[in-house]
Amino acid sequence: MRRLPTLSALRAFEAAARHLSFKQAADELCVTPAAVSHQVQKLEDELKTPLFRRFNRRVALTDSGAKYLTRLRLAFDDMEDATRDLVQHGEGEMVSMAVPPMLLKSWLVPRLSSFYQQHPQLKLRIADTLRYLEFDKDQVDCAIRYGFGGWEGLHSEYLFAEDMCPVCSPALLEGGKQLQGPEDLQHFRLIYTERRLVQWDNYLASGGYDHIRTPGQLWFLNSIHTFQAVLEGLGVALVNRIFAAEYLQRGELIIPFELESNLGHQPSYYFVTTEHHMRSAKVQALRDWIIKIPERRELP
Structure with a gap:
């Protein structure tokens, strides 16, 4: 006793x-x-x-x-x-993870079938959020976070660096409009995603270009809405190449030009959890699968 x-x-x-x-x-x-x-x-x-x-x-x-x-x-x-x-999940083990919405849509969901092939008994609960959730308070076991790493008191592992490229709708260039380099941006509206750590000025400066005046700007909090605006022909956006892959492959968007840029210490994506959760077999199984995912499928 x-x-x-x-x-x-x-x-x-x-x-x-x-x-x-x-x-x-x-x-x-x-x-x-x-x-x-x-x-x-x-x-x-x-x-x-x-x-x-x-x-x-x-x-x-x-x-x-x-x-x-x-x-x-x-x-x-x-x-x-x-x-x-x-109590909450009944039979089988549940693992919960927080993931930025656009990364979930474009990178994680297309690959989930391989996770279930390896771990058919596990249940996944995925919270799509841009916030850094508190693991115990918000009841998440792990997360994929966007940033520069170094979260104090947490276990984090590098996944891949952000790779940015300009995109626009082919319809935006109809009628003979030219967009062959940064100097042509002065004729187009620029679209921004507020939460991205690499913005137009960073990208242009790393390629040797000064700030360029444009007819207007359009800002969104979430990349999902940025892509919708670009598809509607509202301007030119600087986006994560992984997020753009599906649209580029279908011909819905194009990359009008690219710069050889050196951004130094780039923002990246990391698998993050607590040391306590890292001892869980179900979290380790999810971590092992995520770490082995190739950085991207074939990208244009």
Whole structure:
């Protein structure tokens, strides 16, 4: 028979230790601060060890309390994962991942059939979002993130660098309009995606061109809408070549010109998760599959 403190006492201690506040712990657990204090005191008596130093308006963890919190949080994480997988998803294992919307549409979804060939028993829950989700709070196991890497306290692995190119609709050049180089952009509206870390000025400057005045600009938050605007002939956009591949292959878009540019440290895509989630077999299975995906199919 296991000799363990009551779950209510452990929950009270974990919340109070995490917030370093009995009041905030009480708010989280929907009880009174006195009830939290009572549970913590009961736990300390049972363990015969003080877990907190108590001052007039604050509390602090003892060395024993800090060590106990570290171990306890790992146990709580495991219980939370086990409960979520069992209760919310029933039979089979569920792995959840956050992915930028356009990367999901253009790069991940076309390849998912190979994942299910290798792991037919796994269930995938994919959140399409531009935000950096908090893994525990937002209940995601892993993510593909866009940026420069180096997220503190997280496990991240490089997938591929961003490769940008200008695109437009063939209809935009009807009637003899010329778009053979950056100097011709002065006759066209430029379309921007706000969240992209490489914009027109960066791209042009890396190729040796100064800022070019154009008839107008059109800005979108999401690449999906940028592509819709380009397909409608509203202007010229600078886009990720992987995202453009399907449209280029179908002849719906063209690359009017390209620059040999040197952008230095380029924004890239990374597989990101917590060290805790990285120990999960289901997350490792998804990670192994993603890491082995070729950077792209044949691209124009």
